[in-house]
Amino acid sequence: MREIAQGITWMLGQGLDCNVFIIESEGESLMIDSGLGGRMNFGFGDQKRSIKILEEAIIHRKITQVLLTHGHIDHVGGIMALQSKLELDVITSEIEAQHLKSGDSSYIEPFMASTCSPIEISQEVFEGDVIHIGNFSFEVLHTPGHTHGSISLWDKKNRTLVSGDTVFPQGSFGRTDLRTGNSKDLVESLRRLSELEIQVLLPGHMSPVISTSGSPLGSVKQSFQNARMMLTHF
Numbered sequence: 001m002r003e004i005a006q007g008i009t010w011m012l013g014q015g016l017d018c019n020v021f022i023i024e025s026e027g028e029s030l031m032i033d034s035g036l037g038g039r040m041n042f043g044f045g046d047q048k049r050s051i052k053i054l055e056e057a058i059i060h061r062k063i064t065q066v067l068l069t070h071g072h073i074d075h076v077g078g079i080m081a082l083q084s085k086l087e088l089d090v091i092t093s094e095i096e097a098q099h100l101k102s103g104d105s106s107y108i109e110p111f112m113a114s115t116c117s118p119i120e121i122s123q124e125v126f127e128g129d130v131i132h133i134g135n136f137s138f139e140v141l142h143t144p145g146h147t148h149g150s151i152s153l154w155d156k157k158n159r160t161l162v163s164g165d166t167v168f169p170q171g172s173f174g175r176t177d178l179r180t181g182n183s184k185d186l187v188e189s190l191r192r193l194s195e196l197e198i199q200v201l202l203p204g205h206m207s208p209v210i211s212t213s214g215s216p217l218g219s220v221k222q223s224f225q226n227a228r229m230m231l232t233h234f
């Protein structure tokens with residue numbers, strides 16, 4: 001766990017697990033995504049340990065709200081495991097919320113046949129909503145493609161993008177072959193994100209990237225170009 005920029009702490013997602021970010025500013029905090037939470041027991045990292053680390057981070061940093069970028073198990077498993085134990089407000093898009101509230105197992109965990117328990121959602125957000133955390137103001141961008149209700153968060157002032165599984169560093173991007181995935185939508189979402197002047201990229205997997213030169217990162221434009229080439233046939 002380390003602070004990668006002022007007010008932004010990164011918990012590395014090992015193996016299939018996702019990155020967890022903690023945003024803290026002026027006494028307010030928000031956790032972004034929650035990892036697998038010990039749901040998958042095949043050989044990537046020590047899951048029991050990772051749920052303990054997550055729980056301790058929530059308690060020690062007095063985190064009261066968690067935003068889920070989308071409903072896949074590697075992002076929501078931690079909350080599924082901890083919700084009954086801790087007082088946490090869970091925020092996600094209105095579309096993803098429908099799957100999470102009903103415990104839609106084949107949507108949440110497409111790889112395994114195990115059952116997912118429902119997750120209580122406190123706040124359903126939409127395109128254009130703004131989430132304020134101290135000095136951070138995150139605008140909700142609906143960026144479908146990886147799933148139909150995937151959201152990204154854009155803080156224009158700090159030029160910071162939370163991208164979930166829509167866009168990754170080094171020109172890569174999220175898969176579109178799972179339930180509600182859609183290549184055309186993903187390319188369109190990437191086109192939109194490629195127009196932002198991003199200096200801090202906080203992706204769902206791989207390492208976060210921070211521009212050191214002061215100029216915007218070029219990798220999201222690259223992701224858009226690559227996706228357009230690989231996913232569209234016109």
Ligand SMILES: [Zn+2]
Nearest residue numbers: 070072146165
């Ligand atoms: Zn995903």
